[in-house]
Amino acid sequence: MTTGIRHDEMRKRNRALVIAAVRRADQPSRTEIARLTGLSHSTISAIASDLIEEGIMREIGQGEAAPARRGRPQVALGLDPEAATVVCLHLSFNSLSAVLVDYCGRVIDTGTHHLSTLALSRQALLDAAVSAVREIACGREGFLRIAFAVQGITDAAGRQMLWSPITPHSDIAFGPELEAAFGVPVTVQNDCNMIAAALRWRNPERYRDNFIALLLSQGIGMGLMLNGQLFTGTHSSAGEFGHMIHRPDGALCRCGRRGCIEAYAGNYAIWRKAHGKSAMEKPIADIKAGEMEALAATARRGDGPARQAFREAAEAIGIGIGSLFALIDPAPVAMVGQGTAAFDILEPEIRAALAQTAGGQHADDVSFETWPDEVPFIQQGCAMTALTGLDWEVFGPGLRPGAGGRKPEDGRVVA
Amino acid sequence: MTTGIRHDEMRKRNRALVIAAVRRADQPSRTEIARLTGLSHSTISAIASDLIEEGIMREIGQGEAAPARRGRPQVALGLDPEAATVVCLHLSFNSLSAVLVDYCGRVIDTGTHHLSTLALSRQALLDAAVSAVREIACGREGFLRIAFAVQGITDAAGRQMLWSPITPHSDIAFGPELEAAFGVPVTVQNDCNMIAAALRWRNPERYRDNFIALLLSQGIGMGLMLNGQLFTGTHSSAGEFGHMIHRPDGALCRCGRRGCIEAYAGNYAIWRKAHGKSAMEKPIADIKAGEMEALAATARRGDGPARQAFREAAEAIGIGIGSLFALIDPAPVAMVGQGTAAFDILEPEIRAALAQTAGGQHADDVSFETWPDEVPFIQQGCAMTALTGLDWEVFGPGLRPGAGGRKPEDGRVVA
DNA sequence: TTCTTTTTTTCGAGGCTCGAAAAAATGAGC
DNA sequence: GCTCATTTTTTCGAGCCTCGAAAAAAAGAA
Numbered sequence: 001m002t003t004g005i006r007h008d009e010m011r012k013r014n015r016a017l018v019i020a021a022v023r024r025a026d027q028p029s030r031t032e033i034a035r036l037t038g039l040s041h042s043t044i045s046a047i048a049s050d051l052i053e054e055g056i057m058r059e060i061g062q063g064e065a066a067p068a069r070r071g072r073p074q075v076a077l078g079l080d081p082e083a084a085t086v087v088c089l090h091l092s093f094n095s096l097s098a099v100l101v102d103y104c105g106r107v108i109d110t111g112t113h114h115l116s117t118l119a120l121s122r123q124a125l126l127d128a129a130v131s132a133v134r135e136i137a138c139g140r141e142g143f144l145r146i147a148f149a150v151q152g153i154t155d156a157a158g159r160q161m162l163w164s165p166i167t168p169h170s171d172i173a174f175g176p177e178l179e180a181a182f183g184v185p186v187t188v189q190n191d192c193n194m195i196a197a198a199l200r201w202r203n204p205e206r207y208r209d210n211f212i213a214l215l216l217s218q219g220i221g222m223g224l225m226l227n228g229q230l231f232t233g234t235h236s237s238a239g240e241f242g243h244m245i246h247r248p249d250g251a252l253c254r255c256g257r258r259g260c261i262e263a264y265a266g267n268y269a270i271w272r273k274a275h276g277k278s279a280m281e282k283p284i285a286d287i288k289a290g291e292m293e294a295l296a297a298t299a300r301r302g303d304g305p306a307r308q309a310f311r312e313a314a315e316a317i318g319i320g321i322g323s324l325f326a327l328i329d330p331a332p333v334a335m336v337g338q339g340t341a342a343f344d345i346l347e348p349e350i351r352a353a354l355a356q357t358a359g360g361q362h363a364d365d366v367s368f369e370t371w372p373d374e375v376p377f378i379q380q381g382c383a384m385t386a387l388t389g390l391d392w393e394v395f396g397p398g399l400r401p402g403a404g405g406r407k408p409e410d411g412r413v414v415a
Numbered sequence: 416m417t418t419g420i421r422h423d424e425m426r427k428r429n430r431a432l433v434i435a436a437v438r439r440a441d442q443p444s445r446t447e448i449a450r451l452t453g454l455s456h457s458t459i460s461a462i463a464s465d466l467i468e469e470g471i472m473r474e475i476g477q478g479e480a481a482p483a484r485r486g487r488p489q490v491a492l493g494l495d496p497e498a499a500t501v502v503c504l505h506l507s508f509n510s511l512s513a514v515l516v517d518y519c520g521r522v523i524d525t526g527t528h529h530l531s532t533l534a535l536s537r538q539a540l541l542d543a544a545v546s547a548v549r550e551i552a553c554g555r556e557g558f559l560r561i562a563f564a565v566q567g568i569t570d571a572a573g574r575q576m577l578w579s580p581i582t583p584h585s586d587i588a589f590g591p592e593l594e595a596a597f598g599v600p601v602t603v604q605n606d607c608n609m610i611a612a613a614l615r616w617r618n619p620e621r622y623r624d625n626f627i628a629l630l631l632s633q634g635i636g637m638g639l640m641l642n643g644q645l646f647t648g649t650h651s652s653a654g655e656f657g658h659m660i661h662r663p664d665g666a667l668c669r670c671g672r673r674g675c676i677e678a679y680a681g682n683y684a685i686w687r688k689a690h691g692k693s694a695m696e697k698p699i700a701d702i703k704a705g706e707m708e709a710l711a712a713t714a715r716r717g718d719g720p721a722r723q724a725f726r727e728a729a730e731a732i733g734i735g736i737g738s739l740f741a742l743i744d745p746a747p748v749a750m751v752g753q754g755t756a757a758f759d760i761l762e763p764e765i766r767a768a769l770a771q772t773a774g775g776q777h778a779d780d781v782s783f784e785t786w787p788d789e790v791p792f793i794q795q796g797c798a799m800t801a802l803t804g805l806d807w808e809v810f811g812p813g814l815r816p817g818a819g820g821r822k823p824e825d826g827r828v829v830a
Numbered sequence: 831t832t833c834t835t836t837t838t839t840t841c842g843a844g845g846c847t848c849g850a851a852a853a854a855a856t857g858a859g860c
Numbered sequence: 861g862c863t864c865a866t867t868t869t870t871t872c873g874a875g876c877c878t879c880g881a882a883a884a885a886a887a888g889a890a
Contacts, residue, residue, distance in 0.1 A: 239742060
């Protein structure tokens with residue numbers, strides 16, 4: 001907060017706060033909103049009637065579980081699903097999926113396209129994104145946002161994809177391209193960050209201020225929530241857990257460097273090791289889930305190269321988590337993705353490695369949760385990102401006149 | 416911002432904002448404050464006259480560099496040095512220093528005590544802190560805060576020291592003890608975090624939102640600024656860069672584990688290696704600066720064990736920075752402390768190691784700044800932490816009546 | 831039908847920031 | 861030395877916003 005608060009801003013923020021409360025809570029009454037926000041009943045009443053009149057919120061009669069108490073019954077409030085729609089895109093290896101979501105977060109329609117991401121030109125990828133949006137939104141009244149999740153590194157501003165294992169091209173400006181095509185704000189974000197956003201949304205009890213989402217699949221991705229905010233770096237989406245160095249001058253990584261965690265724990269690394277190949281052998285782009293499952297089955301049967309491969313993967317992950325914990329303290333970890341299918345093999349070794357690190361002092365206390373399918377998380381993360389963006393940037397401020405206002409100039413105040 | 420804004424809060428925050436602007440800028444006029452904060456002249460005028468009346472601010476006549484323009488001359492404003500004083504404590508190996516600072520941040524008095532921290536009992540350490548404060552504040556009107564910097568791990572709440580290499584005792588509750596003794600708020604913080612705070616204060620151009628302060632000395636400490644905020648973990652001060660794993664099952668660290676960065680880059684590690692000792696030999700608590708300087712001189716003369724020791728230290732630091740950059744993106748780095756005396760030897764090797772990592776893609780662009788003496792930074796960081804704490808928590812809110820106000824209850828709104 | 835209880839709305843009070851205008855304080859020009 | 865121009869600071873009324881208290885609304889209980 002480096003800038004002064006003016007009067008209109010107070011209203012805007014309190015409006016946004018009410019919207020956020022309604023989105024979070026399950027059809028709260030005005031009284032409950034007052035309790036959640038700390039604002040007075042009168043204020044909530046005023047803001048609510050504004051929002052209802054503007055078609056952002058609506059009354060939903062008595063809440064389901066009407067407690068049939070005495071007194072005047074509470075009137076449940078909910079966001080108006082027709083207030084807006086948003087489009088979520090998800091680009092991953094050989095696949096591009098689109099989802100249309102209403103203002104309440106309910107899925108209206110979905111569509112998936114298969115394409116050869118490694119072979120497509122830069123322009124073909126951009127075109128594919130545009131036509132996926134066009135197809136899902138076809139004939140429907142205008143959507144207000146696009147949230148685009150990509151498997152790869154994005155820039156911190158959420159404008160483009162900087163690098164991805166799914167295509168040889170870099171710096172693909174999906175943001176500007178889609179904005180030009182549809183005239184709505186677009187955010188481009190790392191898929192793992194969307195997973196983290198979804199986890200927080202689904203289970204704020206467990207995933208609140210500091211937690212880690214690890215995506216175990218061909219590569220190793222991470223979404224990091226610090227102090228309740230998705231962590232991104234100065235330039236990029238950052239959080240490249242998979243490319244922290246596990247063993248200096250170690251195994252060859254997909255990124256071309258050596259010794260990265262991913263070079264031990266990615267699918268290709270496990271496959272390479274289990275098949276007795278050299279650690280310097282060029283990584284394979286895509287190893288099928290079935291093949292990994294077969295390796296896991298072999299490993300479960302007893303010691304051998306497969307078992308050793310998973311052991312090394314677990315060690316890399318465990319030590320990496322330990323180093324991360326040294327930096328940010330132990331925090332809940334969610335493991336997501338196909339790689340979690342072998343988590344029964346990995347877990348003991350991960351814990352053993354973690355226990356050797358400073359961050360893993362209480363390795364037994366660290367709890368892992370696993371989810372084999374990352375796709376629903378990515379989709380929900382995109383949806384909630386786009387919708388809460390609308391809440392705070394569009395419907396909170398509203399479009400009342402006189403919203404100009406001054407901005408403080410350079411040399412901002414540092415607190 | 417999970418809670419609604421009420422009217423009085425708006426004033427409080429704008430007041431605090433004005434105070435912050437005056438602290439930041441060099442004796443700004445009301446007009447300049449308006450520009451910096453984005454608030455209107457009328458508001459600044461009103462707030463300024465309040466603050467002056469309350470003895471928090473004062474007019475300082477014309478600013479030094481009076482530009483002698485036409486019009487009514489600006490009236491420079493400054494914080495009233497007599498508005499408050501704060502005490503800064505700094506506990507490190509065998510040393511406890513205290514500084515009394517006025518509300519403008521000027522040092523009023525300093526004092527240093529030598530003590531055998533490794534030998535003292537828990538209570539003796541607590542007593543030493545209390546008497547250091549008593550001595551520095553003796554006879555002077557009451558100070559309003561104590562900021563305590565310790566070499567070691569503190570808890571995230573800033574209440575106590577959890578662990579430190581300077582004493583065998585753990586969980587020493589300096590915060591409660593000092594608060595009980597003096598009845599003022601106390602914050603206990605990691606010394607490296609204070610270094611980071613000071614860097615930001617001294618050079619916000621370079622050290623603004625994301626940067627790293629590394630303390631190279633007996634051990635390796637880090638202060639991490641992320642998104643303009645000092646990073647602390649959920650439980651502890653975190654940021655234990657020195658205990659990230661450099662080589663699994665590697666050299667013995669002071670913390671009892673193996674392969675930590677510190678076990679290669681701390682003074683004891685360099686000394687151990689340079690003297691041809693085993694990497695598993697028990698670390699030495701304190702190696703004198705002169706001895707390290709001698710080792711560096713030997714290393715400068717040519718290849719040999721000393722040179723190799725510095726080389727391994729640099730590699731550990733470089734790869735560690737690379738892993739950190741993979742997580743948070745490249746950021747400015749400040750190296751502080753006695754260990755920087757050998758930075759001429761370390762730098763090329765650090766850059767070489769960094770260049771091999773994913774985070775060090777543009778290793779040549781990364782800039783390092785070195786400062787051999789960490790003490791002034793720690794002191795200034797403490798002072799600014801205590802003073803800005805006063806600004807926002809005491810003088811901003813003020814003590815006008817009716818400040819009660821409601822608080823939102825549980826189930827806070829998640830944005 | 832009346833009383834009790836709870837939710838929601840209404841209404842006036844009090845605060846805050848803002849813009850415009852006035853006041854203050856100086857240099858420039860003659 | 862006086863007046864005018866220029867810039868800073870203060871004053872003042874308008875417009876919002878939130879708040880508390882009271883009123884209104886909407887039910888169950890008796």
